[in-house]
Amino acid sequence: MIRGRVFNVQRFSLHDGPGIRTTVFLKGCPLQCTWCHNPEGIAAEPEVLVVESRCIRCGACRTGCPLGIAAEGGWIPDGREACTACGACADVCPTGARAVVGREVTVDELLAEVMRDRVFFDTDGGVTFSGGEPLLQLRFLEAMLEACRAAGLHTAIDTSGLAPLKHLLRVAVLADLLLFDVKLMDDTRHRMHTGVSNTQILANLDAVARLHPNIWLRVPIVPGVNDDETNIRATAALAAGIPSVRRVHLLPYHRLGADKRRRLGNGTEGVSLTPPTRSRMDELAAEFTAAGVTTTIGG
Ligand code: SF4
Ligand code: SF4
Structure with a gap:
C-alpha cells in the first residue's frame, strides 16, 4: 500500500x-x-515544533520523553538530533507548546x-x-x-x-x-x-x-x-x-x-x-x- x-x-x-x-x-x-x-x-521525516511562548515550564515533556531530550521550551543541548518524533512529549504537554509535524x-x-x-x-x-x-x-x-x-x-x-x-x-x-x-x-x-x-x-x-x-x-x-x-x-x-x-x-x-x-x-x-x-x-x-x-x- x-x-x-x-x-x-x-x-x-x-x-x-x-x-x-x-x-x-x-x-x-x-x-x-x-x-x-x-x-x-x-x-x-516528521519533526517536533516547539512554540516557546506557550511553554509554562511545567517539565512534563522532560519526564514524558523516553529519551530524556525534551526540555522546557525546547531541547536539552544537542538533544534535537536524537529526537524520533514519537510525539510522547506533545501528548503530555498541557499547553500545546509541542507538536509533531508530519504524518x-x-x-x-x-x-x-x-x-x-x-x-x-x-x-x-x-x-x-x-x-x-x-x-x-x-x-x-x-x-x-x-x-x-x-x-x-x-x-x-x-x-x-x-x-x-x-x-x-x-x-x-x-x-x-x-x-x-x-x-x-x-x-x-x-x-x-x-x-x-x-x-x-x-x-x-x-x-x-x-x-x-x-x-x-x-x-x-x-x-x-x-x-x-x-x-x-x-x-x-x-x-x-x-x-x-x-x-x-x-x-x-x-x-x-x-x-x-x-x-x-x-x-x-x-x-x-x-x-x-x-x-x-x-x-x-x-x-x-x-x-x-x-x-x-x-x-
Ligand atoms: S518527540 Fe519523542 S523523542 Fe522527540 S522530544 Fe518528544 S518525546 Fe522525546
Ligand atoms: S510540557 Fe509543554 S508547557 Fe510543559 S515544559 Fe514541556 S513544552 Fe513547556
Whole structure:
C-alpha cells in the first residue's frame, strides 16, 4: 500500500490555484531557500515544533520523553538530533507548546479527507498538492492525482521544478494545472539563496511547457534577494516567452517562515529579510503586465 507523508492539509485555500481549494502539503524538499515560507516541509521525516511562548515550564515533556531530550521550551543541548518524533512529549504537554509535524497517510485516507471539502469546490476549485516538493513522493503523488481524477476533482501541483524530467512529465499529464516556482534567473544567485542550481529547473520548465497547456508561474518577491530590475525583467521575459504560461503570481515574502524555522530549532535563516511594501509589489506587477503577462499579486 502506497503511503505518503504530509505536514498540513489546508482547507478553504484561495491562494493555490483557481476557486476554493484544499491544499495538501507533502513533506521533503531538495531546496533550502533562505526565505522559505514552509520550513516544516523541508525535512522528509516528521519533526517536533516547539512554540516557546506557550511553554509554562511545567517539565512534563522532560519526564514524558523516553529519551530524556525534551526540555522546557525546547531541547536539552544537542538533544534535537536524537529526537524520533514519537510525539510522547506533545501528548503530555498541557499547553500545546509541542507538536509533531508530519504524518503518514494512505491514498484512501487522504482522498477521504479531501472529499469532505468537495461541496466547497464548486466548478473551478479542487485539490492542490504542494510542499516541500511534492515530486519527492512521486508514487504517492501519482496515485493521489489518479484517485482525484477518478473522483472528478480538479487538481494542481505546486512544484519547485527540481526533479528528474521524466518524473515531472509523469505527474504533469495527470494534473489539470501546474504551479511552477521561478525564484531567480541567475544561476550563481540561485545557488546562493536556494542551495541548488536553477539549470535543471529552467530546462524542466521549458520541456513541460511543451506538453502541458496550463501553467502558472509563481515568483516569491524577496527584497534584496530577487526584486532587482535585472531579475524581474528576465523573469517577466521568461513568462512572456512561454505560451502555456497563462499567468504569473507574485508572492510577497512574509516573516512567518523565519518564525517557524526558529520553532523547529532550524537556525535563523530569513530573520534579516523584510517583506516588500504594497507600492513595490504594484511596481513589479506593472513590469510583468508591461511584458504582456497576466499578473496577480498574491496567491
Ligand atoms: S518527540 Fe519523542 S523523542 Fe522527540 S522530544 Fe518528544 S518525546 Fe522525546
Ligand atoms: S510540557 Fe509543554 S508547557 Fe510543559 S515544559 Fe514541556 S513544552 Fe513547556
